[in-house]
Amino acid sequence: MTGATPSASTIRFERVAVIGVGLIGGSFALGLKAAGRCSSVVGVGRNPDNMRVASERGIIDIVEADAAEAVRGADLVLVATPVAQFEQLFARIVSNLSPSALVMDAGSTKQDVVAAARAALGNRISQFVPAHPIAGAEHSGAAAAKADLFHKKRVVLAPLEENSPQLVELAAIAWEACGARISRMTPAEHDAVFAAVSHLPHFLAYALVHEYAGRANQEQLFGYAAGGFRDFTRIASSHPEMWRDICVANREALVAELDRYVDKLQAMRIPLMTGDGAALEEVFGEARDARNRWLAGEFDR
Amino acid sequence: MTGATPSASTIRFERVAVIGVGLIGGSFALGLKAAGRCSSVVGVGRNPDNMRVASERGIIDIVEADAAEAVRGADLVLVATPVAQFEQLFARIVSNLSPSALVMDAGSTKQDVVAAARAALGNRISQFVPAHPIAGAEHSGAAAAKADLFHKKRVVLAPLEENSPQLVELAAIAWEACGARISRMTPAEHDAVFAAVSHLPHFLAYALVHEYAGRANQEQLFGYAAGGFRDFTRIASSHPEMWRDICVANREALVAELDRYVDKLQAMRIPLMTGDGAALEEVFGEARDARNRWLAGEFDR
Numbered sequence: 001m002t003g004a005t006p007s008a009s010t011i012r013f014e015r016v017a018v019i020g021v022g023l024i025g026g027s028f029a030l031g032l033k034a035a036g037r038c039s040s041v042v043g044v045g046r047n048p049d050n051m052r053v054a055s056e057r058g059i060i061d062i063v064e065a066d067a068a069e070a071v072r073g074a075d076l077v078l079v080a081t082p083v084a085q086f087e088q089l090f091a092r093i094v095s096n097l098s099p100s101a102l103v104m105d106a107g108s109t110k111q112d113v114v115a116a117a118r119a120a121l122g123n124r125i126s127q128f129v130p131a132h133p134i135a136g137a138e139h140s141g142a143a144a145a146k147a148d149l150f151h152k153k154r155v156v157l158a159p160l161e162e163n164s165p166q167l168v169e170l171a172a173i174a175w176e177a178c179g180a181r182i183s184r185m186t187p188a189e190h191d192a193v194f195a196a197v198s199h200l201p202h203f204l205a206y207a208l209v210h211e212y213a214g215r216a217n218q219e220q221l222f223g224y225a226a227g228g229f230r231d232f233t234r235i236a237s238s239h240p241e242m243w244r245d246i247c248v249a250n251r252e253a254l255v256a257e258l259d260r261y262v263d264k265l266q267a268m269r270i271p272l273m274t275g276d277g278a279a280l281e282e283v284f285g286e287a288r289d290a291r292n293r294w295l296a297g298e299f300d301r
Numbered sequence: 302m303t304g305a306t307p308s309a310s311t312i313r314f315e316r317v318a319v320i321g322v323g324l325i326g327g328s329f330a331l332g333l334k335a336a337g338r339c340s341s342v343v344g345v346g347r348n349p350d351n352m353r354v355a356s357e358r359g360i361i362d363i364v365e366a367d368a369a370e371a372v373r374g375a376d377l378v379l380v381a382t383p384v385a386q387f388e389q390l391f392a393r394i395v396s397n398l399s400p401s402a403l404v405m406d407a408g409s410t411k412q413d414v415v416a417a418a419r420a421a422l423g424n425r426i427s428q429f430v431p432a433h434p435i436a437g438a439e440h441s442g443a444a445a446a447k448a449d450l451f452h453k454k455r456v457v458l459a460p461l462e463e464n465s466p467q468l469v470e471l472a473a474i475a476w477e478a479c480g481a482r483i484s485r486m487t488p489a490e491h492d493a494v495f496a497a498v499s500h501l502p503h504f505l506a507y508a509l510v511h512e513y514a515g516r517a518n519q520e521q522l523f524g525y526a527a528g529g530f531r532d533f534t535r536i537a538s539s540h541p542e543m544w545r546d547i548c549v550a551n552r553e554a555l556v557a558e559l560d561r562y563v564d565k566l567q568a569m570r571i572p573l574m575t576g577d578g579a580a581l582e583e584v585f586g587e588a589r590d591a592r593n594r595w596l597a598g599e600f601d602r
Contacts, residue, residue: 134525134527136527136528136529154525154527156525183524183525193518193521193522193525194525196513196522197513197522197523197525197526197527197530198525198526198527198529198530200509201509201529201530201533201534202529203569203573204505204509204533204566205533205588206584206585206588206589207562207565207566207569207584207588208501208502208505208562208565209588209589209591209592210565210584210587210588210591211561211562211565212497212498212591213587213588213591217494218591218600219600220494221494221497221498222498222591222594222595222599222600223600223601224435224455224457224484224494224495224498224499225498225499225595225600226435226437226455226498226499227437228437228499228502228503228535228536228539229498229499229502230596231532231533231535231536232502232505232506232532232533232535232536233502233592234529234532234533235529235532235533236585236588236589236592237589237592237593237596238529238585238589240582240585240586240589241582243581243585244578244581244582244585245578247573247578247581248573248576248578248581251573251574251576254573255570255573255574258566258570258573259570260512261508261509261512261566262563262566262567264508264509264511264512265505265508265559265562265563266563268504268508269556269559269560272504272548272549272552272555272556272559273552273556275549275552277545277546277548277549280544280545280548280549281541281542281545283507283508283511284507284511284537284539284541284544284545285541286511286514287506287507287508287510287511287514287537288507288510288537288538288539288541290510290511290513290514290519290523291510291534291537291538292538293523294523294526295531295538298523299519299520299523299524299526300524
């Protein structure tokens with residue numbers, strides 16, 4: 001990436017290192033390959049069965065046990081393991097990173113990832129562009145990866161002051177090659193937004209299910225739970241370890257949102273207590289209208 | 302219904318009056334007809350277009366503007382209008398009720414319905430068997446009615462002390478003819494259970510959407526809301542008027558559940574604040590396990 005930036009359509013990565021070849025890492029590799037944007041992918045992972053699936057499916061071309069070896073000569077490195085492993089991984093790869101390599105993550109939180117990257121990457125921090133693809137799914141592992149997972153999905157880039165505009169653009173080009181739409185936010189802004197629209201709903205759903213699972217009449221309660229309860233609590237079937245990490249990593253923003261939500265509930269408790277139907281109907285109606293505007297795409301960008 | 306109870310398979314209603322021919326009332330009529338359990342259905346409704354659809358679809362055989370006329374000679378009366386109209390309707394029909402007629406409702410709350418029925422029906426209260434079919438749907442009106450809406454769905458009967466066992470059994474037979482599974486609870490027990498597994502989730506979903514719709518950055522927040530948020534808030538697209546009525550009618554039980562839920566959130570706030578990942582993971586894991594057991598049918602009865 002010296003001199004003039006090549007046009008987006010001609011950029012091609014020679015060696016892509018994917019550390020953690022699960023749904024996200026595997027789909028990123030497949031997406032780049034399908035777009036003709038990469039020559040070879042080296043994959044790193046701890047589960048031999050998963051790595052065999054990744055090889056058999058053509059997601060990766062080379063299996064490498066050691067992340068430090070995998071990044072040698074790579075022009076693009078995606079770290080797609082659980083966030084808790086990031087700092088150790090960054091420390092492991094830093095000395096073998098090519099000076100021009102683009103390094104990205106795919107974590108659900110950003111401020112903690114940036115802190116880990118700063119601690120481990122030192123002056124190589126300028127090569128790290130934090131990224132969060134908004135594309136979860138019910139299934140996980142290389143077996144679930146697919147080339148179009150990111151198609152029309154949003155990927156948030158949370159660039160650092162140290163990143164060059166060219167490197168951030170390169171990051172955008174890689175995800176766009178996978179079909180994604182790019183948004184940019186600061187890491188703090190990212191964590192505040194996702195505390196509200198993702199992390200708090202998960203916390204609330206886990207809380208509701210856990211509350212009823214602890215009741216003496218839990219069998220009766222679950223026996224009468226129906227479709228509304230099922231959808232409301234679907235995210236309470238998410239991975240406990242992953243959500244533990246997200247909640248702990250983003251606890252400052254999440255506590256702030258939780259407190260505002262409890263305040264909201266206490267405010268709505270007043271018309272409920274007094275049987276003020278008009279006030280309740282106004283809240284319910286405004287909420288329904290906002291949600292319907294959202295479903296209609298009014299807040300798309 | 303004098304002498305020995307006829308076997309369930311021979312019971313047939315001669316004239317069924319359905320007051321409020323929407324999704325529930327219309328599907329009840331279609332279900333009874335499909336099972337060969339009723340000779341004719343008289344329908345009462347205020348919306349001429351809806352009543353025309355109900356006639357054209359063969360849901361009802363007779364359109365009657367006046368509920369008092371409709372129940373004359375009926376051996377089964379289903380009141381399936383919004384709950385807020387019940388007391389007035391009961392008062393309107395009481396003097397024309399056949400002494401052997403079975404009267405049921407289809408409301409989502411029971412204690413308030415029983416109070417309205419007691420106030421309006423007087424000593425005819427023994428003919429009223431409170432019922433709550435657990436079968437909502439996205440669509441409403443006679444156009445959405447279908448014979449199998451209640452197939453394998455649960456219908457809660459909340460019988461009164463004044464009901465004869467034979468009449469309660471007749472109520473069960475009618476819903477079973479529509480394919481439903483019958484449960485019995487007291488009205489108070491019903492309202493407590495549904496405050497927990499239905500009314501509180503609706504209240505919480507409305508609160509969350511309304512909270513974010515009121516933020517200065519609402520466009521940004523909704524712009525990044527994804528699948529988890531969509532499912533969690535699906536019930537916030539429910540009818541504001543209907544949920545206003547349910548919340549007001551069942552406010553005592555709902556406030557009690559709300560308070561317990563806020564206590565739960567405050568308890569879970571402590572490990573969140575202190576970054577106690579192990580404690581959070583335990584709650585999340587237990588919640589996921591309970592939900593998965595529920596999905597697997599462990600709490601079916």
